[in-house]
Amino acid sequence: MDRHELHELGDKERRSRPRLRIRCCTAAGCLSANSQAVLDKLKHAVAAQGLEDEVEVCGVGCLRLCCEGPLVQVDPQEVLYQKVSPEHATPIVGALLGGSAGVTQGDPKSPFFALQSSVVLDNCGFVEPERIESYIAADGYQALAHALHEMEPGEVIDEITRSGLRGRGGAGYPTGVKWSMVAKHAAARKYIVCNADEGDPGAFMNRSVLESDPHKVLEGMAIAGYAVGASHGYIYVRGEYPLAIERLKIGIKQANKMGLLGSRICSLPFDFTIDIRIGAGAFVCGEETALMASIMGERGTPKPRPPFPAETGLWGYPTLVNNVETFANVPGIIRRGAAWFAGIGTEKSKGTKVFCLTGKVKNTGLVEVPLGTSLRHIVEDIGGGCPDGKVKAVQTGGPSGGCIPEDLLDTPVDYESLTALGSIMGSGGMIVMDDKNDMVDVARFFMNFCMDESCGKCIPCRAGTVQLSRLLTKIIDGRALNEDLKRLEALCGMVKETSLCGLGQTAPNPVLSTLRFFRHEYVSRIKPPTNGRPKPKVPAASADDGVYTPF
C-alpha cells in the first residue's frame, strides 16, 4: 500500500460515516461493567428503528472516566451517558430524534475532560481498535509512510531528538539518544522491543493505550525500526491483559495484510515484523534486561548493565527497548514535527504524560496533561478532589515512587521535580490518599510488594526487602524502639545503594519518602526510651523482629 492508497482509504472511511455516531466504550474497565451487552443492544435498537443509514454504533477504546462506566457518547451532539445498562439502549437511540433518554448524563465539557490535552490519547475513544480502517481515517500510518518516503533514518532520529521526547517508562532517558545508540552499532540483526509489562499496581495507562489504539504503538515501533535499522520487533505484554493481547493480535494481522507491516512496507524495500510475547506474571520483567531474558524463554532475572541492551540485547544483538507510551508519541512527532511537540511541556520535560488517577478521588480514570502541570491541578481540578475527607498525600511512581504530601501538591509534574521530592514519574500511576490512610501501612504495602516480586538474584534486594518489611511490621505493631527506626533508615540506604537492578534500587523509596514527610506517624509508634530506669521486659526477639541473622 502506498501513500496515495492510504489517503484514499482514509477518505473513503470518513465519507462512509453517517452523520450520527454512537460511541460505546469497550476497554477493560467498562467491559467489566457489561459494556459489551450495551453495545449489542445499541446496535439492535438502531436496527429496530431502521436508522442504520443515519446512525453508526461503534465500540471504541477508553472514554477515560472509568468510575462512571459503562460510558456512551453520542456525536455530534456531544452527549455523554454514564452508568449505562443494556436496558438504556432503546431510550438512548430514541433520544437521537429529540427528547430525553432519562439516563444519567455526564458533561463532556466538565473540568475532567476540558482541562486535559491529548497527544498520546488523541485517538483514544474515537477510533475503533479492532478496525485498521478507522485508524487510517484518523491519519494513521501517515507518519510511517512519510518517514519511509521523505526521510533518511538519521533524519528520523534527529527529529525525535529535537522533540525532546523522554522515555515514558519511568527513568526519562532521552529517546533520541537511545535510538542513535542502537543505530550506530553495525550488526547483522537488530531488535525493537516494546515494554508493555505494566506491573506497577495502580497504573493502567499502557493497557488503555493498547486496548484503545493498538495501531499507534505498532506504527511507532515500525518507525523506530526504520530509524535504527531493525527489521524485527517484539511487544512484551503482561499476561494479565488478555484484551490488549487480543487487540494487538488483530492489529498486527490487519497491518500485515495491508502491507503496513511485514515485508516491503508501503511498497518500499523496508521489512518490519512484530511478534507478541506474553508475560507470565513477574513484576521484575518490567526491567529491560529481565524483560529480554523473558522474551528468550528464561527466568526473568536482570543482568548488570553495561553492557546496555543498545549494545548487547536480545540474542546478543543491539536492541532498542522503549515503553508503550514512548512509541505512541512517535507517530505524532513525525506527522506534526518536533517543534510542535517541543512546544508542549516544560524546558526539560517535553510533551504530555498519561496518568491513571485512582484512589480516594472523585473522578477516577485516565488523564493526559502537559508535563509541568501541578499535582494540585490534576487532583483537585481534574480529579474533583477527595469525595469524603481531605487529600493527605498523592503516591506517584508505584512501588518505586514516593508519597507527596498535600502541602507540596503545587509541585509541577516533571521528571526533575518529582525526583527532587524522593518520588519518580514512573509509568504514571497516581494514587490519591486521604486522612484515613495510614502512611506507615502504605509503606509496608509497597515493601511487601517488592519483597514478593524480588527475583532473588542479588542479596541486598532479596534479604533487605524482607528485613525492611519486618521492621515496618514491628513499628506498626508498636513494638519498635528508637534503634529500630535508625536501623530502618540505614537499611533503606544500603538496599538503595547496593541492589543490582531498578527494583531493589527504588524499593526503599516509599519508606524514605514517608519518613521524610510523615515522620511523626513513625515516631508516634516508637516505644518511649526508658531514661535509665530498669528496662521494661521486652518480649524476646523473634525471627520476625528484623534482626539480621545471615544464615
Added chain:
Amino acid sequence: MAEAAKTEVIKKKAGPAHPSGDKRFKLLEVTMKRHQFRSDALIEVMHAAQELFGFLEVDLMFFIARYLKLPPSRVFGVATFYNLFSLRPKGEHTCVLCTGTACYVKGADALLDAVEKLAGIKAGETTEDGKLSLVTARCLGACGIAPAVVVDGTVKGLETPDSLVQQLKGWLPNG
C-alpha cells in the same frame, strides 16, 4: 510392500506423542512445532500447556523439556519463577482478588479477610473439596472500579465484603 511400509511410517508419525495416549499432548506438540521446537519459545509453550491441562504437572514439564531439548531444571525453574504458572490443579471456581494499590487504598484487605474467613483458606490455596481457589493478583488494571474482583473470569468492580461473600457462598459447604 512399499505401500505397507509407507502406512507404517505414517502410523508411527501420527502415534501418540505421549505414552498415556492423551490427545492434549498431541495438541501441545503441534504448538511446539509451530515454534520450530525452539528453546526460547519455552514460555509460549508453557502458556499453551497450562491452557490445555489447567496446571503444569511434573510429567508435563518433562515432556516439554524433552521436545525443546532443555534440561528439566530449566523448565522447572521457569515454571516456578512466574506467578501465572501453577503447579497444582485449580479449584472448580476461582476468585481472584486484586491487591493493587488503588484496590488496597479502597479496602481490598477487608475483602480478602472476608473470603479467607468464609472459605477457611488462605490466598493462593484451594478448598479441600476442590470447589474454590482463592488467588490474589497484583493489579488487574481495573483501578477505576476499585476494589476489583474476578469471579470465574468475570471482572466485578466496587465490591464490598458482603456483596462478595454473597456471590461465593453457594460454592461452599458452610456457606
